[in-house]
Amino acid sequence: MTKIANFPPATLEWKKTNRGLHIPVPEMDEHASAPLTCYPCKAKDMQAIALPTARVPQWETRAVEKLQELLHKYRGLQVYLDICAQCGACADKCQFYLGTGDPNNMPVARANLLRKVYRYYFKRMERFAGAEAEPFNEEVLREWYTYFYQCSECRRCSVFCPYGIDTAEITMAAREIMAAIGVATKYVTEVVAKVYERGNNLGIPGPAWIDNCQFLEEELKAETGKDIRMPVDEVGADVLLVMPSADNFANTDTMMAYGKLFYALGVSWTTSTYANEGGNFGLFLNYQNMKKVNRRILDAARELKVKRVIWGECGHAWRAAIYTNTLNGPMDFLDPPHPVHICQFTADLIQRGAFKIDKTANDDVLVTYHDPCNVARAGSLLEEPRAMIRATCNKFVEMPANTIREKTFCCGAGGGLLTDELMPIRMAGGKPRAEACRATGATYLATPCAICKAQLPEVMKHWNVGVKVGGVHDLLSKAMIL
Amino acid sequence: MNDAAMIWNLFAGVLIGLAYLSAFAFVAGLTLRLFLYFKTPVPLKIVQTPGPKNAPGVLARMAGDALIFPNLFQADKALWLGAWLFHACLLLIFVRHSRYFLYPVPELVIDWQAISIYAGFLFPIPALYLLWRRMASARVLFVSGLPDFGVLILLTAIAATGMLVNYYARAYLVDVKAFILGLLTLTPVAPPQHPVFIAHFILVCLLLIYFPFSKLLHAGGIFFSPTRNQIDNVLYPRYVNPWNEEVRIDQNR
Amino acid sequence: MKRFLILMLLCITVIMLVAGCVPEKPVKDGKGELAVTIDREFTTPATHSPLEWWQTHHPTVINSGDIKEQDCLYCHQVDRSCNNCHGYVGVRKIK
Numbered sequence: 001m002t003k004i005a006n007f008p009p010a011t012l013e014w015k016k017t018n019r020g021l022h023i024p025v026p027e028m029d030e031h032a033s034a035p036l037t038c039y040p041c042k043a044k045d046m047q048a049i050a051l052p053t054a055r056v057p058q059w060e061t062r063a064v065e066k067l068q069e070l071l072h073k074y075r076g077l078q079v080y081l082d083i084c085a086q087c088g089a090c091a092d093k094c095q096f097y098l099g100t101g102d103p104n105n106m107p108v109a110r111a112n113l114l115r116k117v118y119r120y121y122f123k124r125m126e127r128f129a130g131a132e133a134e135p136f137n138e139e140v141l142r143e144w145y146t147y148f149y150q151c152s153e154c155r156r157c158s159v160f161c162p163y164g165i166d167t168a169e170i171t172m173a174a175r176e177i178m179a180a181i182g183v184a185t186k187y188v189t190e191v192v193a194k195v196y197e198r199g200n201n202l203g204i205p206g207p208a209w210i211d212n213c214q215f216l217e218e219e220l221k222a223e224t225g226k227d228i229r230m231p232v233d234e235v236g237a238d239v240l241l242v243m244p245s246a247d248n249f250a251n252t253d254t255m256m257a258y259g260k261l262f263y264a265l266g267v268s269w270t271t272s273t274y275a276n277e278g279g280n281f282g283l284f285l286n287y288q289n290m291k292k293v294n295r296r297i298l299d300a301a302r303e304l305k306v307k308r309v310i311w312g313e314c315g316h317a318w319r320a321a322i323y324t325n326t327l328n329g330p331m332d333f334l335d336p337p338h339p340v341h342i343c344q345f346t347a348d349l350i351q352r353g354a355f356k357i358d359k360t361a362n363d364d365v366l367v368t369y370h371d372p373c374n375v376a377r378a379g380s381l382l383e384e385p386r387a388m389i390r391a392t393c394n395k396f397v398e399m400p401a402n403t404i405r406e407k408t409f410c411c412g413a414g415g416g417l418l419t420d421e422l423m424p425i426r427m428a429g430g431k432p433r434a435e436a437c438r439a440t441g442a443t444y445l446a447t448p449c450a451i452c453k454a455q456l457p458e459v460m461k462h463w464n465v466g467v468k469v470g471g472v473h474d475l476l477s478k479a480m481i482l
Numbered sequence: 483m484n485d486a487a488m489i490w491n492l493f494a495g496v497l498i499g500l501a502y503l504s505a506f507a508f509v510a511g512l513t514l515r516l517f518l519y520f521k522t523p524v525p526l527k528i529v530q531t532p533g534p535k536n537a538p539g540v541l542a543r544m545a546g547d548a549l550i551f552p553n554l555f556q557a558d559k560a561l562w563l564g565a566w567l568f569h570a571c572l573l574l575i576f577v578r579h580s581r582y583f584l585y586p587v588p589e590l591v592i593d594w595q596a597i598s599i600y601a602g603f604l605f606p607i608p609a610l611y612l613l614w615r616r617m618a619s620a621r622v623l624f625v626s627g628l629p630d631f632g633v634l635i636l637l638t639a640i641a642a643t644g645m646l647v648n649y650y651a652r653a654y655l656v657d658v659k660a661f662i663l664g665l666l667t668l669t670p671v672a673p674p675q676h677p678v679f680i681a682h683f684i685l686v687c688l689l690l691i692y693f694p695f696s697k698l699l700h701a702g703g704i705f706f707s708p709t710r711n712q713i714d715n716v717l718y719p720r721y722v723n724p725w726n727e728e729v730r731i732d733q734n735r
Numbered sequence: 736m737k738r739f740l741i742l743m744l745l746c747i748t749v750i751m752l753v754a755g756c757v758p759e760k761p762v763k764d765g766k767g768e769l770a771v772t773i774d775r776e777f778t779t780p781a782t783h784s785p786l787e788w789w790q791t792h793h794p795t796v797i798n799s800g801d802i803k804e805q806d807c808l809y810c811h812q813v814d815r816s817c818n819n820c821h822g823y824v825g826v827r828k829i830k
Binding site: 027028071072073074075076078079080082083084085086087088089090091092093103106108109112123125126129130131132155158159160161162163164165166168169287288291322323325326327329330331336337338339376377378379380382405406407 | 519532628699729
């Protein structure tokens with residue numbers, strides 16, 4: 001237990017070279033992060049999200065049945081369980097292995113936790129040949145619960161795998177199997193239950209949301225002297241904006257930036273108290289809940305008779321949003337193209353000269369950009385946020401090449417890990433991003449993701465990197481002349 | 483017929499049986515497995531960024547994956563070199579061996595003999611490197627199971643016996659070819675009485691039997707990897723998940 | 736499964752068809768189009784005995800330079816007693 005405070009080993013030296021960031025790989029330290037598990041789910045949350053409220057009878061058999069079902073539903077899972085050559089190229093690419101040194105945090109070893117169960121029940125020949133195989137039991141379940149909730153499903157490993165094996169697919173499958181037998185974490189289930197109850201991940205009630213919006217209107221009035229509106233539940237608006245609910249509450253600069261943006265364009269917009277959350281924690285649990293959370297957004301869009309839905313600065317919101325058409329489509333009642341991310345929307349308008357921008361307004365900061373794993377690697381948005389930053393700032397510096405774009409390091413808290421009991425894991429997983437940021441000497445870290453915005457300030461504080469974390473639209477807001 | 487001849491005939495029969503068994507296991511096993519991959523649905527697009535925007539782009543990406551392993555190059559240069567040489571040698575050796583299976587033998591195969599022959603000499607170097615790496619790196623050792631070593635050792639043994647048959651304990655090629663062609667045309671004849679050749683042959687049969695049940699499936703499976711074989715057009719047109727409708731979302735409240 | 740069986744049957748049919756095109760292996764004084772024949776008027780050199788050894792190892796001996804390819808052609812007729820075997824196993828043909 002004492003180990004937890006120590007990792008990652010402080011002796012490792014991170015430095016910038018001309019080929020990128022030199023990433024030191026820690027020695028293996030078995031079971032280093034084994035004691036770190038999430039709090040288990042509560043029965044009332046599980047009931048709210050249509051999952052078993054307690055461990056189901058014959059859960060071992062049920063889990064194997066679920067695995068078989070998923071094997072027939074997901075080609076990725078079936079192929080990836082079969083074809084991994086165990087080459088270990090991914091081993092030193094995961095921020096959680098780099099941070100903790102626990103070998104089960106190597107992507108290949110993490111996948112092997114599921115693979116050994118798969119071999120036991122479905123690959124007789126591999127068992128005969130002496131490959132590691134184990135029946136599903138309490139011990140294995142404990143490993144799954146520990147290590148599949150120390151994976152942020154960021155997919156960095158897949159970029160380095162010769163077959164593109166996506167460990168996120170395997171983690172998602174393992175979590176779905178566990179959910180089916182009544183095993184899940186408090187954090188993720190609670191968040192999904194809150195969405196069904198209150199419409200957003202933070203559980204902000206409708207009246208409080210409206211209050212906050214009015215408060216922000218007053219702030220904007222004081223700042224700009226203009227009547228910039230923060231409309232809520234307005235039927236017939238052109239745009240429904242689904243942002244992470246944290247923007248309304250914590251990252252208010254970003255929220256105010258949205259307000260200024262639409263004010264400058266003269267576009268009518270609204271938020272919805274039924275679906276005031278873009279983030280989709282169903283993604284970290286199972287397909288059914290992902291679909292249901294996503295469904296709320298389209299229902300709100302129909303109810304408010306909007307022409308477009310735009311997703312705000314949020315990571316897993318975008319990862320789920322790009323599936324909207326598949327999950328709950330067709331979306332043909334909206335204007336194409338859909339879905340749209342606010343960075344795509346804004347970058348396009350900036351390019352067309354829709355705003356008057358004074359870049360010197362941001363001269364007080366040296367800006368760098370953190371690619372959120374879900375926006376960049378899962379959502380293909382590499383250029384749009386960068387175009388926005390270049391258009392609004394004079395001083396922009398990229399982090400080392402091996403830590404950005406599709407090779408970006410996750411902030412360390414994606415995939416349902418943004419919870420206090422995992423703090424040591426989060427700080428360990430955030431280390432590569434902190435070091436990459438330190439290497440630039442930047443004073444402002446822009447990122448379009450609410451999870452990153454919650455996690456990175458703590459990471460930067462923990463690793464003594466003096467940088468302010470904020471949204472990409474915050475920069476636009478500062479530089480925009482109304 | 484004397485005892486020795488009888489035992490030999492029996493052995494030849496067993497060997498021919500093994501050959502057909504392994505061929506069946508390989509062909510049926512691999513076909514069924516790849517067919518399983520083919521018919522398993524892909525519910526969501528999970529293209530690896532930056533993804534190809536059209537079909538030719540996907541073809542180029544997959545050809546690249548199969549021929550030059552670009553992802554591995556990004557990950558680990560030494561491993562990439564070892565793995566690439568390993569596979570390039572296997573390919574050349576395989577091409578060279580087609581002269582034992584084909585009649586008439588294509589001119590190209592005969593012309594390539596000169597290059598292919600060096601692949602046999604080179605092969606043990608990457609093979610032993612990969613074996614050494616599995617033991618020398620603590621991380622790779624941690625994830626290595628018995629079959630990971632087994633397959634490498636089996637391939638090295640096949641290469642070693644193959645080199646012996648070719649250089650030090652030569653087998654009469656006409657008999658070898660007649661044996662192989664006999665098997666292929668379902669009119670089997672006795673194999674040449676050559677212990678090293680028979681050892682080589684048995685090892686290959688074992689490899690073929692093990693192939694469709696093992697990680698060696700990456701040979702065909704790589705083409706079914708959804709992150710690599712999809713077009714990056716997730717936003718438009720609508721991508722349909724065949725079992726999406728089965729998922730009920732109104733189960734609670 | 737049914738489709739798979741049909742596929743297998745198809746493969747076997749193809750194999751049978753191909754089988755018809757494959758000639759008998761070349762054997763000295765044997766039958767078939769590839770049979771090796773050598774004019775009787777020449778006496779067999781001592782190096783050629785035992786015949787099995789010589790058949791297997793003549794490339795090594797020739798490559799080592801003790802006997803030259805030209806020497807073979809004194810008795811061996813290229814089409815009837817060299818290239819029928821060489822073609823069968825896919826070795827470079829003698830010109």
